[in-house]
Amino acid sequence: MEDVPSVLPDGEPAPRDGALPSSALTHLGERPFGAYVHVPFCSVRCGYCDFNTYTLTELGMPGAGVSSYADAALAEVALAADVLGPARPPIDTVFVGGGTPTMLRSRDLVRIVDGLRDAFGLAEGVEITTEANPDSVTPDSLRELADGGFTRVSLGMQSAVPHVLRTLERTHDPANVGRVVEAVRAAGMQVSVDLIYGTPGESLGDWRTSLEAAVAMEPDHISAYALVVEDGTKLAAQVRRGLVTMPDDDDEADKYELADEMLSTAGFGWYEVSNWATSPTTRCRHNEGYWADGDWWGIGPGAHSHVGGVRWWNVKHPNAFAGRVNAGDSPAAGRELLTEEQRYDERVLLGVRLVEGLPLDLVRPDGRRAVAGLVADGLLDGPSAVRDARAVLTRRGRLLADTVVRRLLGY
Amino acid sequence: MSPMATTALPPAATPPELIRNFCIIAHIDHGKSTLADRMLQITGVVEERAMRAQYLDRMDIERERGITIKSQAVRMPWAAEGTTYCLNMIDTPGHVDFTYEVSRSLAACEGAVLLVDAAQGIEAQTLANLYLAMENDLTIIPVLNKIDLPAAQPEKYAAELAGLIGCDPEDVLRVSGKTGEGVEELLDQIVGQLPAPEGDADKPARAMIFDSVYDTYRGVVTYVRVIDGQLSPREKIAMMSTKATHELLEIGVISPEPVPSKGLGVGEVGYLITGVKDVRQSRVGDTVTNAAKPAGDALGGYRDPKPMVFSGLYPIDGSDYPILRDALDRLKLNDAALVYEPETSAALGFGFRVGFLGMLHLEIVRERLEREFNLDLISTLPNVVYEVALDDGRTHTVTNPSEFPEGKIAEITEPVVRATLLAPSEFVGAIMELCQSRRGSLRGMDYLSEDRVEMRYTLPLAEIVFDFFDALKSRTRGYASLDYEPDGEQTADLVKVDILLQGDKVDAFSSIVHRDKAYAYGTLMATKLKELIPRQQFEVPIQAAIGARVIARENIRAIRKDVLAKCYGGDISRKRKLLEKQKEGKKRMKMVGSVEVPQEAFIAALSQDSGSEKKK
Numbered sequence A: 001m002e003d004v005p006s007v008l009p010d011g012e013p014a015p016r017d018g019a020l021p022s023s024a025l026t027h028l029g030e031r032p033f034g035a036y037v038h039v040p041f042c043s044v045r046c047g048y049c050d051f052n053t054y055t056l057t058e059l060g061m062p063g064a065g066v067s068s069y070a071d072a073a074l075a076e077v078a079l080a081a082d083v084l085g086p087a088r089p090p091i092d093t094v095f096v097g098g099g100t101p102t103m104l105r106s107r108d109l110v111r112i113v114d115g116l117r118d119a120f121g122l123a124e125g126v127e128i129t130t131e132a133n134p135d136s137v138t139p140d141s142l143r144e145l146a147d148g149g150f151t152r153v154s155l156g157m158q159s160a161v162p163h164v165l166r167t168l169e170r171t172h173d174p175a176n177v178g179r180v181v182e183a184v185r186a187a188g189m190q191v192s193v194d195l196i197y198g199t200p201g202e203s204l205g206d207w208r209t210s211l212e213a214a215v216a217m218e219p220d221h222i223s224a225y226a227l228v229v230e231d232g233t234k235l236a237a238q239v240r241r242g243l244v245t246m247p248d249d250d251d252e253a254d255k256y257e258l259a260d261e262m263l264s265t266a267g268f269g270w271y272e273v274s275n276w277a278t279s280p281t282t283r284c285r286h287n288e289g290y291w292a293d294g295d296w297w298g299i300g301p302g303a304h305s306h307v308g309g310v311r312w313w314n315v316k317h318p319n320a321f322a323g324r325v326n327a328g329d330s331p332a333a334g335r336e337l338l339t340e341e342q343r344y345d346e347r348v349l350l351g352v353r354l355v356e357g358l359p360l361d362l363v364r365p366d367g368r369r370a371v372a373g374l375v376a377d378g379l380l381d382g383p384s385a386v387r388d389a390r391a392v393l394t395r396r397g398r399l400l401a402d403t404v405v406r407r408l409l410g411y
Numbered sequence B: 001m002s003p004m005a006t007t008a009l010p011p012a013a014t015p016p017e018l019i020r021n022f023c024i025i026a027h028i029d030h031g032k033s034t035l036a037d038r039m040l041q042i043t044g045v046v047e048e049r050a051m052r053a054q055y056l057d058r059m060d061i062e063r064e065r066g067i068t069i070k071s072q073a074v075r076m077p078w079a080a081e082g083t084t085y086c087l088n089m090i091d092t093p094g095h096v097d098f099t100y101e102v103s104r105s106l107a108a109c110e111g112a113v114l115l116v117d118a119a120q121g122i123e124a125q126t127l128a129n130l131y132l133a134m135e136n137d138l139t140i141i142p143v144l145n146k147i148d149l150p151a152a153q154p155e156k157y158a159a160e161l162a163g164l165i166g167c168d169p170e171d172v173l174r175v176s177g178k179t180g181e182g183v184e185e186l187l188d189q190i191v192g193q194l195p196a197p198e199g200d201a202d203k204p205a206r207a208m209i210f211d212s213v214y215d216t217y218r219g220v221v222t223y224v225r226v227i228d229g230q231l232s233p234r235e236k237i238a239m240m241s242t243k244a245t246h247e248l249l250e251i252g253v254i255s256p257e258p259v260p261s262k263g264l265g266v267g268e269v270g271y272l273i274t275g276v277k278d279v280r281q282s283r284v285g286d287t288v289t290n291a292a293k294p295a296g297d298a299l300g301g302y303r304d305p306k307p308m309v310f311s312g313l314y315p316i317d318g319s320d321y322p323i324l325r326d327a328l329d330r331l332k333l334n335d336a337a338l339v340y341e342p343e344t345s346a347a348l349g350f351g352f353r354v355g356f357l358g359m360l361h362l363e364i365v366r367e368r369l370e371r372e373f374n375l376d377l378i379s380t381l382p383n384v385v386y387e388v389a390l391d392d393g394r395t396h397t398v399t400n401p402s403e404f405p406e407g408k409i410a411e412i413t414e415p416v417v418r419a420t421l422l423a424p425s426e427f428v429g430a431i432m433e434l435c436q437s438r439r440g441s442l443r444g445m446d447y448l449s450e451d452r453v454e455m456r457y458t459l460p461l462a463e464i465v466f467d468f469f470d471a472l473k474s475r476t477r478g479y480a481s482l483d484y485e486p487d488g489e490q491t492a493d494l495v496k497v498d499i500l501l502q503g504d505k506v507d508a509f510s511s512i513v514h515r516d517k518a519y520a521y522g523t524l525m526a527t528k529l530k531e532l533i534p535r536q537q538f539e540v541p542i543q544a545a546i547g548a549r550v551i552a553r554e555n556i557r558a559i560r561k562d563v564l565a566k567c568y569g570g571d572i573s574r575k576r577k578l579l580e581k582q583k584e585g586k587k588r589m590k591m592v593g594s595v596e597v598p599q600e601a602f603i604a605a606l607s608q609d610s611g612s613e614k615k616k
């Protein structure tokens, strides 16, 4: 998932022109470079969702409404090209997330990709993904995306069980999902589905039903997320009032294990804690970039970026965003220049979630000393540690990844 | 009505016949400090614009809680029938924890104003303080306060009060500390009824120290009442117990701020400053005399207050231990009742076992330590002192349950108190039931009036000191009041309950309880801890045990999932900050064996559900 949560971190102010310290640019292009485009619109807000997204009624008079959004996004693309300068690398992956990107016309989405191509160039074999709601696409709109260069579509399926979808306040017709998967494939793109487990009232049987339904559609990729009750959401209020029960960790652990079992049987291999793919070529490379501490520029309201140890994030509201970029200013709201210590923590924190694991020679001595204990506790895979000198999570370890990270970081 | 005195009499030159020393005593909240306010105002020692409610409650904690903790003495002029007198008034605390403050004040006086709230009537500390005053042979002036209240029943309570002290209901004065009504009359009566101090001006000086306070700027300020002779500035004085001599740098009276004077004579109350830095060199109860011409016999002193409740105090941040030690040393300077010695806990680290007069005293000391010295503290479950006799003849004094001796126990004794409970007669049944459940035995019962009963019980201190008062209030809709005083020891069937995490004893949770209550304590702690301790990578059994016998158990199941599956893609900062927070939190973890227990769990498990709030 590449999306933008609704609360921004604290940080230092970002410069008005968006300039980056030269130190951030020295290694640019040595590793894959990504672009994330955040589309902050949805037709309704789901009760569990705290992403930076707005319904049209919430927006009222659109400053950067749906129609003019692409122009605002393109303005930031131009700024990005400027800031990174002549050394800017071609783009290896594009991910358009939301929100619901397919609230925009396919034409507009393609226009944004065109803009990226013009400003940066697209690398050979570029991966271009958009998220989509099953109800917001048609065979035609999908074909238009494929023609415009899109290679993947990630669909918000969430569940196949009507009462679960109702609790999640998902409005789509579950029968639609299969048809859309078909249509994406017919258009020549890869397809992924997102699932959520641990919804109040969801039984283990319900979850099995959803997994079976997802597998039956034969997507290339499946993401499965444990439901998080985020502060400030309608779901959180319902939990507080006792209308629904808080998701239970043990139940979610059972469901994760079931998912991993069923998905591997069906030919999906895990490559990140919450992501499974039919083969290394159907993984989401853009996503991998996040975990591999890669560089990417995030475009759009509230989008996050990372370039060479500088993390920054944009102003949240679409109108504020449009105002900034249209005036030629950087939309960045704040940023962090990471210390060596912080970068190290992040590399461990992110890298350990991948199936390749963390090369042990990246880990400091106190962390390496923890490895034997983690293997003994069944959290890290023994052979990988010994043979390949890599810290690779076991299934149990994936569920306790935070514990593993803490122990590798020596506290 | 007397006119306001125009010129105050000069200290050191006021004949004893013109001096009246009195204190105001009452049940908590019956209005002592408010009445004192009116006296300060009417006598003119505090100007109108400087006035504020409970003027003499000077400490922050007193003002916030609206209660008096320390006695305060003030010299005021008052003219009655054309003669100007000097009144020394002492406002005293009403809470049972601070009874010793009252007894010290009484020794500096010839009379006491016994104040009773005209809407409440006689309550337990009314009796307790009256008896104290009578033991000190003081002349009592009975006064009903708050007569302005619509709910006041002056007729009824005048009769009650008259019955109690054996006077005519007509002789009970009626005042309002709020409006000032009747206060001038009361001042006249103080002059008229109270005896003047007696003493011999020509004898060597003898002055009783009734308070001694450390002040950052001026060193130790010692409050005295002169019995014989005279004290003058710059002379050398001697402490009769230690023979230590000091020069009198300053001497004066409080009116209501310190005013230096030419000395203090027979019957006068005032303060001394000698430049000593430690109150122990100027001890409460000691007698001050002239170094050059010392007196032969010291005055009778005070008994040191005895701590009733003990609790361990530990800094949450272990490196604050030296600050805590210095802070206790500092508070001790002004609080003779505070006793402490270092102790260590496997679970909590280095701290102190501290003795207190009661739960309010504990709360106040803790609050002052936290506030004035910027400390974060954990306090262990309070307990009383036990004497444990072993079969081999040795006995141990146990102030900390984890020091409960191993070995075959012959008998255990616990402190008991003589408790007085006052309540409307309809609550007799409820009170009896409560006292029964607290292992009390009824010693006697009297009707103070038609509908007010005094019940006297012997109760184990451990049963009364922690949450008894709250239970009493809730069963009597707030109408009952309670007073108690130590009354020796008794043997009892007590056991030590230990709490074990994964087989390791957590010393801070051990408690000595009556055998009948062991199971309840064990279950309570086990369930509390199950809630409070986060799940670990392995299963953690919690057990409550008496010796090797397990009486209650719970299980914390192993954690199975802590990873955030939903990742904030781009927002890595958020994830890292979460991690950094956990890193911080780790500092607040204590290891019990291999179990990580957050400080918060200790604090919450050790906090009592029922506090010892202000006893109203």
Ligand SMILES: Nc1nc2c(ncn2[C@@H]2O[C@H](COP(=O)(O)OP(=O)(O)OP(=O)(O)O)[C@@H](O)[C@H]2O)c(=O)[nH]1
Pocket: B026, B027, B028, B029, B030, B031, B032, B033, B034, B035, B054, B066, B067, B068, B069, B092, B093, B094, B095, B145, B146, B147, B148, B149, B175, B176, B177, B178, B179
């Ligand atoms: N209406 C009315 N209220 C009064 C009067 N005297 C005191 N009060 C109120 O009673 C409460 C307690 O008054 P204090 O003067 O603090 O009582 P105290 O006896 O000094 O209390 P402790 O020092 O804690 O024992 C306060 O809210 C006062 O405002 C009075 O004459 N009339």
Ligand SMILES: C[S@@+](CC[C@H](N)C(=O)[O-])C[C@H]1O[C@@H](n2cnc3c(N)ncnc32)[C@H](O)[C@@H]1O
Pocket: A001, A003, A048, A049, A050, A051, A097, A098, A099, A100, A101, A131, A132, A133, A134, A155, A156, A157, A158, A194, A195, A196, A225, A226, A227, A228, A229, A230, B566
């Ligand atoms: C921002 S959404 C974008 C996709 C699209 N708007 C949709 O909802 O179908 C990406 C995915 O995040 C997951 N997600 C959103 N909120 C979540 C939450 N509170 N807990 C767990 N997963 C969540 C859902 O699976 C969702 O498909």
Ligand code: SF4
Pocket: A041, A042, A043, A044, A045, A046, A049, A050, A051, A053, A098, A099, A100, A133, A156
């Ligand atoms: S459609 Fe997706 S982004 Fe929009 S509110 Fe629902 S979960 Fe959030």
Ligand SMILES: [Mg+2]
Pocket: B032, B033, B034, B057, B067, B068, B092, B093, B094
């Ligand atoms: Mg008071």
